[in-house]
Amino acid sequence: MRARLAVLSLYAGLLLPVAPLGAHHSFAAEFDIKRPVKLKGTVTRMDWINPHSWIHIDVKGADGKVVAWMVEGGSPNALLRLGFTKAALPPGSEVVVEGFQAKDGSNRAVGQFVAFADGRKLFLGGSAPGAHGDADK
Amino acid sequence: MGANCFSVDRRPALTGTRISRVTAILSICEWIDSTAFSTAIRESTWWFPIIETVHVLGIAASAGTILFVDLRLLGIGMKREPLSEVLEQLQPWTLSAFLVMVISGALLFTSEAVKCYHSVFFQIKVGLLVLAAVNAALFHAKVYPGVEVWDNLPAAPGRARMAGGLSLALWIGIIAMGRAIAYGK
Numbered sequence: 001m002r003a004r005l006a007v008l009s010l011y012a013g014l015l016l017p018v019a020p021l022g023a024h025h026s027f028a029a030e031f032d033i034k035r036p037v038k039l040k041g042t043v044t045r046m047d048w049i050n051p052h053s054w055i056h057i058d059v060k061g062a063d064g065k066v067v068a069w070m071v072e073g074g075s076p077n078a079l080l081r082l083g084f085t086k087a088a089l090p091p092g093s094e095v096v097v098e099g100f101q102a103k104d105g106s107n108r109a110v111g112q113f114v115a116f117a118d119g120r121k122l123f124l125g126g127s128a129p130g131a132h133g134d135a136d137k
Numbered sequence: 138m139g140a141n142c143f144s145v146d147r148r149p150a151l152t153g154t155r156i157s158r159v160t161a162i163l164s165i166c167e168w169i170d171s172t173a174f175s176t177a178i179r180e181s182t183w184w185f186p187i188i189e190t191v192h193v194l195g196i197a198a199s200a201g202t203i204l205f206v207d208l209r210l211l212g213i214g215m216k217r218e219p220l221s222e223v224l225e226q227l228q229p230w231t232l233s234a235f236l237v238m239v240i241s242g243a244l245l246f247t248s249e250a251v252k253c254y255h256s257v258f259f260q261i262k263v264g265l266l267v268l269a270a271v272n273a274a275l276f277h278a279k280v281y282p283g284v285e286v287w288d289n290l291p292a293a294p295g296r297a298r299m300a301g302g303l304s305l306a307l308w309i310g311i312i313a314m315g316r317a318i319a320y321g322k
Contacts, residue, residue: 049179050186075186076180077183077186080182
């Protein structure tokens with residue numbers, strides 16, 4: 001009886017975390033490696049916030065329609081270590097961001113890097129593969 | 138989303154006083170986010186990760202010592218020690234670490250109050266914390282006073298085992314929800 005109760009309560013405890021596993025922030029749970037995106041557009045805002053930063057860009061499609069995208073990057077700490085500063089992406093900056101779209105199909109992505117017109121590249125240090133500039137080393 | 142910081146609410150429509158209460162809580166969260174203090178933590182290079190680390194250490198020490206009391210109650214761990222020894226020697230550690238956890242947790246909440254307001258994981262976590270508190274209070278008020286009788290037995294009586302098992306399950310849930318807040322929507 002005692003052992004059964006113990007096993008039962010352990011089991012109940014183990015069941016509880018099942019729900020949030022779907023929200024695990026490993027890259028694969030939220031973003032889709034099969035949906036790489038290359039977003040060329042204008043920065044409207046950068047949220048320099050913990051635990052993840054967000055770059056907001058207006059992307060003009062082939063049909064001339066402007067679509068607002070949100071691209072996730074690493075924490076301020078991670079960005080600083082990759083050479084980013086709070087002022088690196090002022091609104092109006094023309095950039096190309098490469099990353100992977102959200103699995104839910106919304107206009108959100110996790111970014112690998114931001115490329116500027118002059119060829120400079122800043123890696124985004126988040127959960128996307130290649131977001132730490134390792135490929136270039 | 139029709140929910141406040143402290144409960145999951147699936148009622149479809151809001152009426153009268155309820156609208157004002159929900160809006161009030163959301164505006165408080167918005168005000169918190171707008172303060173310089175909140176912004177400083179949210180945009181910090183080091184404070185946020187340091188507070189997060191302290192929060193995790195607080196959880197480790199408090200949930201970790203709770204775990205051993207629960208295991209002793211269930212008759213799984215530390216069976217050679219009288220229950221009262223395990224509980225009373227660990228309790229100061231549990232309580233002081235709990236304080237560290239609450240303070241660091243409050244700071245993390247302060248840095249992203251609106252996000253917490255909208256996070257279903259945060260809502261569930263607060264609910265589970267309340268249940269864990271009620272469980273612990275009931276145990277100490279109703280079950281523990283009779284401990285002399287079963288102090289040296291390897292397994293506590295049914296109600297005490299129930300409290301231990303429940304505590305274990307609730308704390309696993311609280312930790313799982315807590316980590317989900319950072320990542321979920």
